[in-house]
Amino acid sequence: MRQITLSATSAPLQPVHDAVLDAHGVRLSVLRLDLLHPFISGNKWFKLRPVLEKARAQGQRTLLSFGGAWSNHLLALAAAGQQDAFTTIGLVRGEVLRPLNPVLETAEACGMQLLPVSRTDYRARHTQAFLQAVQERWPQAFIIPEGGASLEGVLGCQEIAGALRWTGPATSPRRVTLATATGTTLAGLVSALDESVRVEATLVLKGEDRLSDQVRQWLALLPAGPRARWQIVPGWHAGGYARRCPELDAFITGFVGRTGIPLEPVYTGKMMWSVYGRMASGEIPSGSEVIAIHTGGISPPST
Ligand SMILES: *Cc1c(COP(=O)(O)O)cnc(C)c1O
Secondary structure: OOOOOOOHHHOOEEEOOOHHHHHHOOEEEEEEHHHOOOOOOOOHHHHHHHHHHHHHHOOOOEEEEEEOOOOHHHHHHHHHHHHOOOEEEEEEEOOOOOOOOHHHHHHHHOOOEEEEEOHHHHHOOOOHHHHHHHHHHOOOEEEOOHHHOOHHHHHHHHHHHOOOOOOOOOOOOEEEEEEEOOOHHHHHHHHHOOOOEEEEEEEOOOOHHHHHHHHHHHHHHOOOOOOOEEEEEOOOOOOOOOOOOHHHHHHHHHHHHHHOOOOOOOOHHHHHHHHHHHHHOOOOOOOOEEEEEEOOOOOOOOO
16 A cells, blocks of 8 residues: 655745845744645645544545535545545535536546535535435445544644744744634644744634634643644635635735745635734734744635
């Protein structure tokens, strides 16, 4: 059996050179998890690996999960599943339109069977009744929650903390920043760092309270130990998940032009937009050292 070995420590930690940062006295580097693999991008590998191991240990060879038509999670699952000889099934919200978009096209090319789920049914995806119906239809399948949101995923994301390297003085306030949707990667980082670090997670959708509760629940399930201070940063979702606005688009164009570091508008663009916004407002003070986690992502077309 071929095993994929992607390790967080092989991701480059790239210093960002930008006059805007110099003007604010902030040192920023980006942990390029997006460069680890073309399809198993960013944080998705860390969330999936323990889940794949669990499925294998239970003798299950079929993996099933859910996602939208531009789901980085389904794409990563298809690619990771293929390399590990799993059968993969992706239940896609809404329709599976042909010709397929690049995300679904690649997922299918990796052997994933794509099946549409009506938007109404998809809304019930977290309910026991829905999951039971799915399990009855595919009795042999190991079901992975949408986005890989699970305690196994949290444990897998702890590895990312091992790749952080601080280069500034130890007296500088240290912040790790990332984009968050399910809170899985956030909880992994918080549980693997100590209180000398502050983890700030830009929320890419609405629903701050629910997400904080979920993160607290996961942390409570882990063995007691040091924890980073953490915060969910609301207010930068541009109207909701995958929504965008002219300010966000202009920020992304400017940042990519100045630094050469790619960002997409759904996750990493909102994260960096919030970093620069909070730097300008003084919320991230001069003298801070910030490491941004580049969680990957493929850019959907503008709508
Ligand atoms: C899935 C994804 C995230 C969100 O990670 P969570 O662990 O669900 O919070 C962030 N960035 C990118 C690029 C993603 O694809």
